[in-house]
Amino acid sequence: MVTLACALSAGLSLGRASVLTEALQIPRRTLQRWRHWWLDEFVQTPFWQDRQACFMPPVEESWLPESLRARFQAADEAGRWGLLLRFLTPLTSRTANDFCEGR
Secondary structure, three states: OHHHHHHHHOOOOHHHHHHHHHHHOOOHHHHHHHHHHHHHHHHHOHHHHHHHHHOOOOOOHHHOOHHHHOOOOOOOHHHHHHHHHHHHHHHOOOOOOOHHHOO
């Protein structure tokens, strides 16, 4: 939910942000906090600092997470979301695969 909401919120006007927060039933402040995490905190994590080199040309950080999701190839959008979430697994799990090495 967090990743989807942030991807949908990239470049939103205030009106569209209101529609998004209502549709997802989250406060606008929560959406802003999630965007802050992607744009400011995520890009500073050792995880991202180490793995951003896996993507050439570089991922556009100002459009995270959408710019990252778009880099994954899958048969459909659901597959891309799944690959993005799997890529992010090391942020929450010690047993995740290292995508740079293709394991």
